Amino acid sequence: xxxxxxxxxxxxxxxxxxxxxxxxxxxxxxxxxxxxxxxxxxxxxxxxxxxxxxxxxxxxxxxxxxxxxxxxxxxxxxxxxxxxxxxxxxxxxxxxxxxxxxxxxxxxxxxxxxxxxxxxxxxxxxxxxxxxxxxxxxxxxxxxxxxxxxxxxxxxxxxxxxxxxxxxxxxxxxxxxxxxxxxxxxxxxx
Numbered sequence: 001x002x003x004x005x006x007x008x009x010x011x012x013x014x015x016x017x018x019x020x021x022x023x024x025x026x027x028x029x030x031x032x033x034x035x036x037x038x039x040x041x042x043x044x045x046x047x048x049x050x051x052x053x054x055x056x057x058x059x060x061x062x063x064x065x066x067x068x069x070x071x072x073x074x075x076x077x078x079x080x081x082x083x084x085x086x087x088x089x090x091x092x093x094x095x096x097x098x099x100x101x102x103x104x105x106x107x108x109x110x111x112x113x114x115x116x117x118x119x120x121x122x123x124x125x126x127x128x129x130x131x132x133x134x135x136x137x138x139x140x141x142x143x144x145x146x147x148x149x150x151x152x153x154x155x156x157x158x159x160x161x162x163x164x165x166x167x168x169x170x171x172x173x174x175x176x177x178x179x180x181x182x183x184x185x186x187x188x189x190x
Contacts, residue, residue, distance in 0.1 A: 015183075034147055041133035042070040043149050044125050048104070048117030049140035050078035053087040059143050060088060064095040068149040070133075072098035074125055075140070078117040079104060084140075100124070142168045 045063060049056070063073055073092070077085040085101050092099030102124045104117040111119075118137060125132065134156075136149060145151075156164045172181045 034151055040070075041153060043068055043072075043134045043136055043153070044132040045071070045073045045136040045138055045149075046118055046121035046125065047073060047075045047138055047140050048078055048114045048121065049075055049080065049084050049088065050113060050117070051080045051082045051084060052140040053080070053082040053084045055141045056084065056087050056091060059141050060091050061095075062143045062145070063138065063148075064091065064097045064099060065146050066097070066144065066149045067146050068153070071149055073100070074121045075099065075101045076104050076117040076121040076124075077101060078113050079107075100128075139168075 047060070047063070052059075060073070060075065075088045075092075077088070085103070088099075088101045092101065102120065104113075104120045107113060107116045122135070125135070134153065136152070138144070152164050152166070155161070167185065170177075170181050170185065172178045
């Protein structure tokens with residue numbers, strides 16, 4: 001066998017064993033089910049964003065189109081250089097949902113950018129009125145279905161959870177995306 005053939009055969013064998021092992025498949029409750037009914041409670045989405053102007057028209061618009069009545073969005077601009085703040089403000093102004101854009105400011109040493117932006121968003125939310133019943137931490141490049149918030153709240157209520165974490169459906173259009181993303185999700189699940 002060639003030097004490339006043996007590793008390729010081992011990888012193939014590994015995937016064949018994993019594929020055949022039914023206990024390693026995703027449980028069906030890991031997928032977010034559409035909510036049959038709404039759930040009460042105020043929700044604030046905190047969205048850290050750094051140089052996301054190109055995707056905000058789709059992603060932020062989908063977030064602002066949620067069917068949950070007590071919902072608002074705080075987008076934290078993490079020192080973007082591409083007009084993220086301006087685009088977010090334009091989108092927010094055209095929406096009926098309450099939305100604010102806040103600046104993350106200078107990141108102290110030892111902080112990661114996204115986590116610091118989330119902490120700044122949380123500080124803003126807690127410092128600007130009563131605390132919401134729920135927080136939604138989401139990325140600026142995620143497109144949400146209109147019932148995303150309602151479905152998350154329903155899952156939390158059904159399970160008696162204080163925290164619900166779901167993974168977004170990843171974009172997989174090209175051959176290599178279709179080849180590499182499923183193993184990534186699978187190992188993320190493990």
